[in-house]
Each structure stands twice: as structure tokens, then as C-alpha cells.
Amino acid sequence: MSLGGLWLLTQGITQGGLPILLLQGVAAAAIGRVFGLSLLWVPVQVLLPLAVVYNSSVPSWVYPAALVFCLLIYWNSASEQVPLYLTNRRTWKALSDMVEASKAQSFVDLGSGIGGVVTYLAGAHPALKAIGLETAPLVFLASRVRVMLARRANAQVIYKSIWDEDLSAHDIVYCFLSPVPMPRMFAKAKAEMRPGTLFISNSFAVPGEEPTRVIDVADGRKTKLYVYTM
Numbered sequence: 001m002s003l004g005g006l007w008l009l010t011q012g013i014t015q016g017g018l019p020i021l022l023l024q025g026v027a028a029a030a031i032g033r034v035f036g037l038s039l040l041w042v043p044v045q046v047l048l049p050l051a052v053v054y055n056s057s058v059p060s061w062v063y064p065a066a067l068v069f070c071l072l073i074y075w076n077s078a079s080e081q082v083p084l085y086l087t088n089r090r091t092w093k094a095l096s097d098m099v100e101a102s103k104a105q106s107f108v109d110l111g112s113g114i115g116g117v118v119t120y121l122a123g124a125h126p127a128l129k130a131i132g133l134e135t136a137p138l139v140f141l142a143s144r145v146r147v148m149l150a151r152r153a154n155a156q157v158i159y160k161s162i163w164d165e166d167l168s169a170h171d172i173v174y175c176f177l178s179p180v181p182m183p184r185m186f187a188k189a190k191a192e193m194r195p196g197t198l199f200i201s202n203s204f205a206v207p208g209e210e211p212t213r214v215i216d217v218a219d220g221r222k223t224k225l226y227v228y229t230m
């Protein structure tokens with residue numbers, strides 16, 4: 001499309017007012033979802049056209065406030081290169097099957113996000129001690145509230161760096177991080193975890209290490225769980 005055409009389209013959308021802008025945002029979000037974009041992008045896509053058109057009427061303090069809000073959520077994205085995305089329900093079930101099969105008594109989610117894995121496993125396995133470690137302030141707070149509302153006495157989310165945890169305390173160590181910390185985290189797991197216990201990584205294999213097993217989860221994003229028996 002030419003620049004002139006794009007200008008005309010923008011003018012048309014702008015003059016169509018709020019309903020057209022909302023429609024455009026909702027359509028973008030729907031197309032994104034069809035192509036597999038995470039749910040987290042929905043508010044961004046819905047609000048973007050409104051932000052472009054009405055940005056001059058937004059008070060200036062909103063921008064630094066939004067930055068602080070994002071920082072409190074994506075706290076570890078820059079330092080650890082680990083963003084926030086969440087394990088889905090089908091993968092919770094696959095993890096639950098592994099807890100069952102291995103008769104695990106203790107499970108830790110390294111970087112537990114908003115606590116979905118921990119809450120689910122604690123509910124499905126009342127004898128399991130399910131622990132989450134998280135350091136992004138708002139995410140940690142949300143997971144604490146979630147665990148509290150779920151009333152799971154065997155679930156706990158701790159404000160603690162994943163690098164400070166003694167992994168020998170757990171029968172299953174689970175992580176959904178990024179490719180960057182995997183070599184260092186696996187070296188830590190090998191040094192600390194007890195023989196026969198399981199290190200499970202969602203989506204990110206450890207470079208140069210053969211997993212004991214790879215589980216293909218039957219979900220939309222074709223999740224792979226890389227399982228390493230210590």
C-alpha cells in the first residue's frame with residue numbers, strides 16, 4: 001500500500017471514532033491468537049490503536065507509571081534474559097503424571113511465574129510439597145495471592161532467586177526459563193540433585209546433554225518437556 005493510501009486508511013479509522021479503533025484492536029488480537037500469539041498480547045493489541053490516536057490526551061505521568069508497572073512484572077527479563085510466559089494446562093497435567101509416576105514428595109518450579117504449576121500440582125497431589133521460587137515483585141505477589149485463595153497448605157511460593165536454592169531438597173526440579181540460563185542451571189542441578197531425581201525443562205533442552213526422555217505434550221504450541229534423570 002502507498003503512503004498516501006496508508007494515510008487515508010488511518011484518517012478513516014481515526015474519524016470512525018472509538019468503535020472502529022476498538023474493532024481494529026480486537027481484530028488484530030484475534031488474528032494474533034489464530035497465529036499462536038500468547039494471550040498476554042491481547043491487551044497490547046486491543047489498546048494500541050487507542051494509544052496511537054488518543055496519546056495526546058493521556059496525562060504524562062501514565063507513561064513512567066506504565067514503565068514501572070512493566071518493570072515489576074518483567075523484572076528478570078534483562079538481567080536473566082528470562083521473560084514471563086506461562087506453562088499451559090495440558091503441560092500441568094503432563095507434569096502431574098510425572099509426579100505420580102515418580103512418586104515424588106517434593107517439587108520445585110524455578111521461576112514460578114503466577115504460581116499456576118505449583119497450585120495445580122499441590123491440588124492434584126495433597127502429599128506433595130510444591131514450591132515456587134520467584135523474584136519479579138508483582139508476579140510474586142500475584143502468585144502468593146493465588147496460592148492463598150486456593151488454600152493449598154502444601155503449596156508455597158518464596159521470594160528467592162533460583163540460583164540460591166539448594167536443589168538437593170527436591171525430587172523434581174522444573175523450569176521454563178530460556179536458552180540462556182540452561183547450561184549454568186543444569187551444571188548446578190548436576191552438582192546438587194540426588195541420584196534418581198528428575199530435572200525437567202519446558203521447551204529448552206540443555207545444550208550438549210542427552211535427555212533421558214522427551215515428552216510431547218498434546219497442546220497447541222507443541223510443548224516438549226526435556227526430562228533428565230540425575
Ligand SMILES: C[S@@+](CC[C@H](N)C(=O)[O-])C[C@H]1O[C@@H](n2cnc3c(N)ncnc32)[C@H](O)[C@@H]1O
Nearest residue numbers: 076085086087111112113134135136161162176
Ligand atoms: C517463563 S516464566 C515461567 C513461569 C512458570 N514457571 C510457568 O511455567 O508458568 C519464567 C519466570 O522465571 C522468573 N525468574 C527469572 N529469573 C529468576 C531468578 N533468578 N529467580 C527467580 N525467578 C526468576 C521470571 O520472573 C518468570 O516469572
